[in-house]
Amino acid sequence: MRYTELGGTGLRVSALGLGAMRLPHEDGDPSAIRREEAAEMVEEALRLGVNYIDTAYPYHGGKSESFLGEVLEGRTREDLVLTTKMPSWKVESSDDFDRFLDEQLQRLRTGYVDLYLLHALNERHWKKLSGLGVLEWAERKIADGVMGGLGFSFHDSLDVFMRILGAWDRWAQALLMYNYMDREYQAGARGVREAHGRGVGVAVMEPLRGGLLAGDLPPEVKQPLDRADLGRGHVDLALQWLWSQPEVSVVLSGMGSLQQIRENCASAARSRPGLLSGETKALVERAGDILRERSVTGCTGCRYCMPCPEGVAIPEVLEALDTAAIFEDEEAARRQYGFLGEEKDARACVGCEACEEACPQSVEIIEMLKRAGSALG
Numbered sequence: 001m002r003y004t005e006l007g008g009t010g011l012r013v014s015a016l017g018l019g020a021m022r023l024p025h026e027d028g029d030p031s032a033i034r035r036e037e038a039a040e041m042v043e044e045a046l047r048l049g050v051n052y053i054d055t056a057y058p059y060h061g062g063k064s065e066s067f068l069g070e071v072l073e074g075r076t077r078e079d080l081v082l083t084t085k086m087p088s089w090k091v092e093s094s095d096d097f098d099r100f101l102d103e104q105l106q107r108l109r110t111g112y113v114d115l116y117l118l119h120a121l122n123e124r125h126w127k128k129l130s131g132l133g134v135l136e137w138a139e140r141k142i143a144d145g146v147m148g149g150l151g152f153s154f155h156d157s158l159d160v161f162m163r164i165l166g167a168w169d170r171w172a173q174a175l176l177m178y179n180y181m182d183r184e185y186q187a188g189a190r191g192v193r194e195a196h197g198r199g200v201g202v203a204v205m206e207p208l209r210g211g212l213l214a215g216d217l218p219p220e221v222k223q224p225l226d227r228a229d230l231g232r233g234h235v236d237l238a239l240q241w242l243w244s245q246p247e248v249s250v251v252l253s254g255m256g257s258l259q260q261i262r263e264n265c266a267s268a269a270r271s272r273p274g275l276l277s278g279e280t281k282a283l284v285e286r287a288g289d290i291l292r293e294r295s296v297t298g299c300t301g302c303r304y305c306m307p308c309p310e311g312v313a314i315p316e317v318l319e320a321l322d323t324a325a326i327f328e329d330e331e332a333a334r335r336q337y338g339f340l341g342e343e344k345d346a347r348a349c350v351g352c353e354a355c356e357e358a359c360p361q362s363v364e365i366i367e368m369l370k371r372a373g374s375a376l377g
């Protein structure tokens with residue numbers, strides 16, 4: 001395993017982190033984790049040198065943290081970086097900060113977490129949490145030794161990202177969605193560079209876009225990837241594209257099997273900043289561009305259209321529609337769309353046009369919502 005410094009935290013983290021959100025579970029019930037199988041995976045990841053473990057309050061219907069608590073209990077924490085996340089959307093008052101953290105520590109059977117992240121920050125959640133004094137609260141918890149540092153995972157525009165980054169000089173980590181296809185999506189490559197430049201550790205989520213980049217890609221996408229191949233396949237290439245960037249400290253993958261763990265650990269072990277030549281990098285990015293060009297919506301995920309007054313999760317609905325077109329994977333698209341539910345999917349749209357006026361890409365949002373509703377609903 002290769003290890004890196006996580007920004008200015010002083011933590012030494014494995015290049016590959018274990019995301020505990022796609023553990024094996026009973027069909028149709030993510031909260032029914034198949035414990036023996038999942039425990040074996042955690043053990044194998046640790047044995048192969050993974051020392052960064054990522055979980056969150058809602059993963060596996062709230063069971064991910066307690067599962068990890070069971071598996072990690074009694075183990076030395078000296079080299080382990082255990083992280084979990086505050087459910088930002090559930091917080092209603094400043095009392096909730098302690099209430100959630102205490103419950104999470106209890107689930108994890110520990111007295112401290114190495115990093116605590118504000119989960120899924122966007123403009124709205126950030127305004128609420130900062131207004132309730134989350135930074136002052138975190139400073140007290142860090143001083144008390146209950147958390148090693150505070151970070152955040154992020155889903156909003158680059159502008160919002162820059163504002164959050166600039167609001168505090170003690171951020172330990174930013175967890176960003178980033179992969180060779182989504183280079184300009186949300187905070188994107190610029191966000192990665194800005195965070196790193198300020199000494200904030202950069203962790204990457206969705207390196208394979210929820211597994212879609214690991215699936216059967218369209219032939220015109222395979223072509224540049226096959227030319228770029230380092231001899232270990234498309235998944236390795238997608239991961240090496242990230243690790244090749246010196247700004248990226250840890251790549252989180254929600255691995256669902258022992259085989260994935262072994263393969264990804266082998267990839268991490270041979271990774272290093274600058275591994276990809278300029279030519280290889282350009283081929284991988286060309287594949288990403290082709291994927292993006294297959295978008296039917298033209299949405300870049302900038303989120304300037306949000307919030308919708310009726311609660312429609314516009315970028316997520318459009319993303320589901322694009323998943324069907326880009327990856328020709330209707331099942332995955334239906335899953336993405338179905339996850340949103342009646343209150344956030346196309347059915348909640350009243351056609352007020354406020355979003356279309358705000359969209360810099362002139363996406364025909366209302367028309368696209370209708371298409372998503374009839375194709376995926």
Ligand code: SF4
Nearest residue numbers: 299300302303305359
């Ligand atoms: S619909 Fe337009 S404004 Fe909304 S996220 Fe997509 S590109 Fe941005």
Ligand code: SF4
Nearest residue numbers: 308349350352353355
């Ligand atoms: S047109 Fe529909 S999606 Fe757009 S802001 Fe209005 S209600 Fe929301």
